[in-house]
Amino acid sequence: MxxxxxxxxxxxxxxxxxxxxxxxxxxxxxxxxxxxxxxxxxxxxxxxxxxxxREEERESRLQVFLRQFKSVLIVILIIAAAVSFFVGEALDAAAILIIVILNALLGYSQEWQAGEAIEALKxxxxxxxxxxxxxxxxxxxxxxxxxxxxxxxxxxxxxxxxxxxxxxxxxxxxxxxxxxxxxxxxxxxxxxxxxxxxxxxxxxxxxxxxxxxxxxxxxxxxxxxxxEFGRIAGLSQRIADETTPLARQMDRLGRDLGLIALGIAALVVVVGLLQQRELLEMFLVGVSLAVAVIPEGLPAVVTLTLAIGIKTMMRRNCLIRHLPVSETLGAVSVICTDKTGTLTRNEMTVVRVRTADTEVAVTGAGYLPMGEFLVEERPIDPLADPGLRQFLRTVLLCNHATLALEEGGWRIFGTPTEGALVVAAEKAGLSRDDAPEPVKEFSFNSTRKRMTTVYREGEGNVAHVKGAPEVLLARSSRVFLGGSVVPLTDELRDALLAEIERYASQGLRVLGAACRPLPAGIEWTVDTVETDLVFLGLAGIVDPPRPEAAEAIRLCRSAGIDVIMITGDNPLTASTIARDLGLSSEGAMTGADLEAMTDDELKERLRTTKVLSRVTAEHKLRVIDILSRDREVIAMTGDGVNDAPALKKASIGIAMGIKGTDAAKESSDMVLVDDNFASIVAGVEEGRREYDNIARFTRYLLSSNVGELVAIVGALLLGLPLILIPVQILWINLVTDGLTALALGLEPAERDVMQRRPRDPQEAILTRNAYLVILILGIWLGLLTIYVFLGLYEVDLDRARTMAFTGLIVFELYNVLNFRSFRFPLHRIGFFSNPALLLAILGSLALQALVVYVPVFNLFLGTAPLTLADWGLLALLGLPVLLAGEVYKNLRLRLGGEAPASD
Incomplete structure (x- = not known):
């Protein structure tokens, strides 16, 4: 055996x-x-x-929850909380831990559905x-x-x-x-x-x-x-989940900040001891510095921004399954897309009918039974043309499909090709409801390549036949021409065969129709019925492109995104659709072509050939591997079981929400609710906006933290008392900065967001210019804070510390407006274009007023009431922070053009 x-x-x-x-x-x-x-x-x-x-061992809910703590930045925050608790700063420790846990809960709620691909396959x-x-x-x-x-x-x-x-x-x-x-x-x-x-x-x-x-x-x-099904399941099992570019960058940032915090804290403790300060005091200063360096609110703000972005993407028909993926979309440089249903409507449509008399164009797309019949671009009454009327009647009667109006639109029950014929007949005013039941049927099969139904009509019986047009022509001796049946001459037969070839060369699926009044008394067999036919004509059928797909591909081109069509359909049909959509490709490659090429040859060919047909799951994985070697960020669409491994392997796996299998959806990072390619491009635009905003508030938070660091270290070097205590730093980082940073995450996309090339996923979120801006602004904020503190600390330490504490917040609220754009001044982007940020600024001021004037906050945060004049002084001191940023952006626009988006 x-x-x-x-x-x-x-x-x-x-x-x-x-x-x-x-x-x-x-x-x-x-x-x-x-x-x-x-x-x-x-x-x-x-x-x-x-x-x-075979099943993989699934992660438990606890394992998914614990995975949220893998970030380096989160680990550093937990260590900071532990140190704070150890030195008696229980309030600081509790505040940090609350933020960490809330961040983990948000991530867990988004990711619990991940990793169920094998369950779906089963x-x-x-x-x-x-x-x-x-x-x-x-x-x-x-x-x-x-x-x-x-x-x-x-x-x-x-x-x-x-x-x-x-x-x-x-x-x-x-x-x-x-x-x-x-x-x-x-x-x-x-x-x-x-x-x-x-x-x-x-x-x-x-x-x-x-x-x-x-x-x-x-x-x-x-x-x-x-x-074959199980083999693909095995491929999915062997593919490891990849870390997103954002997660890698945040881990790198966390490591850098951790090392900086430890280094500065150790250095300051040593300096303090050399100044003969007490060890406990210097340890508290070291903790304050570590808290000041690390932006405690950053993980929570990133998570909340991504969660809000997910809701925005859902409104654009992109259902995101993992938080970081929404941002990763913005880095996509190649989209490998399916054809059927994504670039096309997945609704076969008759676009031409050719009778012996004339060629008729049929308008309308999909299963909506509305459209016109045009001859030389002039509308005609299809039922007034005897040849067209008979053709449409035959393909309607020789048909198993039905058209029905359901919630959400018209739907075909039956095969797509038969459905297209039914819809064409309905457009002409014909209906299956008016037809009797057939008295005999000879079913279609791949050997006969035709189907026949026999109906009782008047005193006799009529056979209606549809199938491969060349097969029907071979069995026809007559043709319907000029309103009557005439002999089918060799010249006319050759002309019709040439039309069949022309339609096929244009990527159309071609189907013919014929009929025959049956002589009385004959035995009804395949050979006796399907002979001596009257040829009626042929239909050109296509799955029409989505009307918005061509514009989406053009937008990809302007955004520097390569589009590759990968389909199981035949090369000719795929190439025709690509041409109609404006997708430039030097021919098409089949799966067999891919197998005959080396990796280097395929890599070179992919530069010019953007249509791949008749491909398998292994072929898709190979294409992803080859593109990934050039550090491309690849979005791969798919709907079938065969797509599951590629969806899991790609940087962004995108499953179809309507026609996608559970296996594809569970292997994906994103589900396309409407199966529409244009929605992917909308998702890319949203992803770019999200990344830009994450870069904005990351730099804003770090510039604020540098300001805190400069204030504390500067005061220490000047021999001043501790200018900010740890709980005040936490209040700034978690509450006031957190509110404005989150609002900064809602900043609208810049107008040229889809005219830029995709960012390099290996590029750090903090560029050299970003570090320079962070240092300059941070030093400025820190020095202003020390200046405020210097005038009061000898008179009233609590009031001086409150002035420094409040002043730093006021200065940072001015500063946040600088980070709304790295390139455009406020008058270009609109002062009121982000109302959430204005509300956050007002809210932060209101919260700080509570801290200053409510006694219970005075107790916990070590604050004292301020006068109106104090607030006015702080407002005047902070105004140049904003003005300097505006002057710099205006000068740069006038002298050197717009700065790069990532500047």
């Missing part, structure tokens, strides 16, 4: 099942045409295991299967299927395992979740050449796909993890 797929007797590799004959498959499997015996099936089940996917497997065992038809649990089982397939059922087809009657299978093929695939017995691509293996039915028409039977050749 042979081993399961993935191995065979003696450890040799399994056969290429599709390349074998039915007899060879039966012999290889040691199978029986009357089915396995119960005993044999049980023995094989024990040997090979159940037909289920759910897609059917729960039962119909088999022949002991010579009898039985329904069993699909998990009990074994290699060699004889399985019966019927319309509407999910295929329970990988099956070699030995019998098929009009059998069609929807393989879109596995291969990306947009149309149901005909299945027929018979061997195929070795190396036939997965999407073209007509003698195989694969686990997780669905039978859409007909019935058949076949032998199970692979179960569980050995199926």
């Amino acid at each position: 042979p081993a399961p797929t993935g191995e065979s007797a003696g450890g040799s590799p399994p056969p290429d099942w599709h390349a074998l004959s039915a007899a060879e498959v039966q012999r290889e499997l040691d199978a029986d045409p009357s089915g396995l015996s119960t005993g044999d099936a049980e023995e094989r089940l024990q040997r090979y295991g159940p037909n289920v996917l 759910k897609m497997l059917v729960q039962h299967a119909v088999v022949v065992r002991d010579g009898e038809r039985r329904e069993i649990d699909a998990a009990a299927l074994v290699r060699g089982d004889l399985v019966l397939l019927d319309m509407g059922e999910r295929v329970p395992a990988d099956i070699y087809i030995v019998e098929a009657t009009s059998l069609q299978v929807d393989e879109a979740p596995l291969t990306g093929e947009s149309s149901p695939v005909d299945k027929t017995p018979g061997s195929l050449p070795v190396g036939t691509p997965l999407a073209e293996r007509r003698n195989m039915a694969f686990a997780g796909t669905t039978v859409t028409n007909g019935h058949g039977r076949g032998f199970v050749v692979a179960t569980g993890m050995q199926t």
